[in-house]
Amino acid sequence: MKLLYILLLSLFLSSCRADPLGNFCNENTFINSTSPISGNIDRLLAEVVPKTPLTGYIATSSGRGPDRVYGLAQCRGDVSSKDCSSCIQDAATQIRRLCPNQSDARIWYDYCFLRYSKENFIGEVDTSFGIFYYNVENVTDPQSFNQELGALTNKIRSEAVMPKNEGLGKGKTKLSPFVTLYALVQCTRDLSEIDCAQCLAIAVGNFPNFCENRKGCRVLYSSCYVRYELYPFFFPIDSNNGTSFGKTVMIVHPKS
Ligand SMILES: *[C@@H]1O[C@H](CO)[C@@H](O)[C@H](O)[C@H]1NC(C)=O
Ligand SMILES: *[C@@H]1O[C@H](CO)[C@@H](O)[C@H](O)[C@H]1NC(C)=O
Ligand SMILES: *[C@@H]1O[C@H](CO)[C@@H](O)[C@H](O)[C@H]1NC(C)=O
Ligand SMILES: *[C@@H]1O[C@H](CO)[C@@H](O)[C@H](O)[C@H]1NC(C)=O
Secondary structure, three states: OOOEEEEEEEEEEOOOOOOOOOOEEEOOEEEEOOHHHHHHHHHHHHHHHHHHHHHHEEEEEEEOHOOEEEEEEEOOOOOOHHHHHHHHHHHHHHHHHHHOOOOEEEOOOEEEEEEEEEOOOOOOOOOOEEEEEEEOOOOOOHHHHHHHHHHHHHHHHHHOOOOOOOOEEEEEEEEEEEEEEEEEEEEEOOOOOOHHHHHHHHHHOOHHHHOOOOEEEEEEEOOEEEEEEEOOOOOOOOOOOOOOOOOOEEEEOOOO
C-alpha cells in the first residue's frame, strides 16, 4: 500500500493549549454562510458546547431533511469537566474558523474531539483520516521497550472495550527505577465494543509506520485516540522525574 505522507510542521509540546492538534475540512462538502445547513451547524454547536462537559460525550443532530447535520463531541475520559468545557468551547470556535465552507469538519485536541457532517457517521468506525505525532527521539533499547509497550497497550485496549470504561483505557509500566511508560487509548463512545477494538487495532497497527522506536507517539483518528509517552500526561498526573518532553513532529495521513 503506497501512502502519501505529508510532513506539515514540527512543534514543541509546550505550545498553547488552545491550539488544536489538527483539523480536517472535507473539501467535497462545500457550503457557505447562506446555506441552510450553516444555521444547523450553528445550532448544533450551541447544543454541543454546554452539554458535552456534563458526561464528557454527546452525539446529536440538528435540522431536518437534506440539511440535517450530525455531530459528535467527546472529551478524553480522564480530564475534568472544567477542562472538557474549555476544550469544547475552543473546538466549537476554531472548527468554524478553520472549516467555514465545509459541512464535514473535524477538530482534534488532546483533551477533546469535535466533529459534524451531513452524513450520519454515528456508530461507524472511521480511520480514513489520521494525524500522527511522534517524538523525534528514539528509545535506546528498542527490543525490551517494544515488548513493554505491546504488553501495556494490549492491557489498556482490553480495558477500553469494557462497557463500564466508556471507551477509555490507561496505564503505566515502570521500565526502570527512573523511567515509566505511560499509555492511554480511547474510542468515541458511539462505537460498539468490536468497533472500538477494531479502531484501536488499526491505530496500534500503525505504530511500526509512524512510531517505530520513538519515545512517544500519538495517533488521532475520528473514532479513536492512542498515545504513549515516557512522561506522565494523563490525570491524575504523576510527578515527573525530570524526563524531557523532546521535540514532536506531526504527520497527516490521508487514505489513498
Ligand atoms: C468560503 O466561501 C466564500 C464564498 O462563499 C469565500 O468568499 C471564502 O473565501 C471562502 N473561505 C475559505 C476559507 O475558503
Ligand atoms: C452559497 O451557496 C448557495 C447554494 O447553496 C448559492 O446559491 C450561493 O450563490 C452561494 N453564495 C456565495 C456567496 O457563494
Ligand atoms: C530515530 O530513528 C530514526 C529512524 O531510524 C532516525 O531517522 C532518526 O534520525 C532517529 N532520531 C534521532 C534523534 O536520532
Ligand atoms: C521517580 O524516581 C524515584 C527515585 O528517585 C522513584 O522512587 C519513583 O518511583 C520515580 N517515579 C516515577 C513516576 O517513575
